[in-house]
Amino acid sequence: MDRRLLSSTFVLLLFISFFSEVNTASFKIVNKCRHTIWPGFLSGANTAHLTTTGFVLKPGKSRTVTIPKSWSGRLWGRTLCGVDSSRKFVCQSGDCGSGQIECSGNGAKPPATLAEFTLNGAGGLDFYDVSLVDGYNLPMLIVVKGGKGGNCSATGCLLDLNGACPSELRVAHQNGGGGVGCRSACEAFGDPEYCCSGAFGTPDVCRPSRYSLFFKHACPRAYSYAYDDTTSTYTCAGADYVIMFCPPPYTSQKVFGARKDGALLPLVNKSMIYISSLHANGASLSGLL
Numbered sequence: 001m002d003r004r005l006l007s008s009t010f011v012l013l014l015f016i017s018f019f020s021e022v023n024t025a026s027f028k029i030v031n032k033c034r035h036t037i038w039p040g041f042l043s044g045a046n047t048a049h050l051t052t053t054g055f056v057l058k059p060g061k062s063r064t065v066t067i068p069k070s071w072s073g074r075l076w077g078r079t080l081c082g083v084d085s086s087r088k089f090v091c092q093s094g095d096c097g098s099g100q101i102e103c104s105g106n107g108a109k110p111p112a113t114l115a116e117f118t119l120n121g122a123g124g125l126d127f128y129d130v131s132l133v134d135g136y137n138l139p140m141l142i143v144v145k146g147g148k149g150g151n152c153s154a155t156g157c158l159l160d161l162n163g164a165c166p167s168e169l170r171v172a173h174q175n176g177g178g179g180v181g182c183r184s185a186c187e188a189f190g191d192p193e194y195c196c197s198g199a200f201g202t203p204d205v206c207r208p209s210r211y212s213l214f215f216k217h218a219c220p221r222a223y224s225y226a227y228d229d230t231t232s233t234y235t236c237a238g239a240d241y242v243i244m245f246c247p248p249p250y251t252s253q254k255v256f257g258a259r260k261d262g263a264l265l266p267l268v269n270k271s272m273i274y275i276s277s278l279h280a281n282g283a284s285l286s287g288l289l
Contacts, residue, residue: 023069025119025126026240028145031057033246037077037138040096040103041065044072044118053103054078054096057245072118074131076108077138077245080173080180092173093137093180111135111171111181113157115142115243125150125235131223132215135169136161137181141247147239155234157219158247166214184225185211196226203227 029039040054048068057063080092088099094112096103108114114131121127126147130140141156162170165182173180185194192198196206206227208216216224223232 023120025067026064027067027075028062028064028240028242029057029075030062030242030244031059031246032244032248033138034059035079037079037245038081038091038101039075039077040094040108041075042073042103042105042107047072053105054098054101056101067119070120074107074114074116075243076112076114077140078108079137093171108134110187111183112137113140115140117241125237126239127233127235128155128241129223129233130156130219130221131232132157132219133184133223133226135182135184135187136165136215139246141244143242143244144236145240145242147236149237150235152236152239153234155221155232156247157222159218161215161218164218166211169211185209
């Protein structure tokens, strides 16, 4: 091969390699819960698959996953997992039904708190959100690292809603005791009005319900129902992301201002702490609306 052609080919390969690297993102998954979780990933249709679709994460540990260019999909946390009598891996909340730690293309069984991403979307922006449309099982926070364009804001649902969940939506622990999830009204009742389906399938007709407002008032930046776009979708470009489960509580605006990354976090009456003494018997809707 001609030396000049060989040299040009080498330079082109280096350029492609560099271009590919700068267009990937890293997701740092952090477990701040006091218990083990099993994060799961689901890639969207016609998007690249990840090197992992599920793994174990002990308390206080983290794992970084490289995300391909233009990836879209979701991730969530599974809890109370183990091997059943048939030797299948199962979880009491967020189970993906694969029978293994890897979810292998399966999504989360509701209720589950979801982090949703579309990277390098319209205008080269990443679109991301935390969604409670499929219910809730764990507190979650997304923090942007680096990036430009868009608003690059933090978002999430930082309250423990399992204790505060209305009784008609609560999913109880299999062995009794506290709740392990809080269902959406759509999943609990199947009513088109709650599901934004059928005659309620447009944003003009499907409005927030008393149940979606329970989620919205508790977690104002999270998706609470299907058409909750304007206050729940965030954008950035060229960023990496930290997805934290059970983030530590920040209790005042003063603490927010002191954070080095400067990311403002969702507030509920200037607090993000679930106070169990106020909801010892499960909160009614009126307690949070």
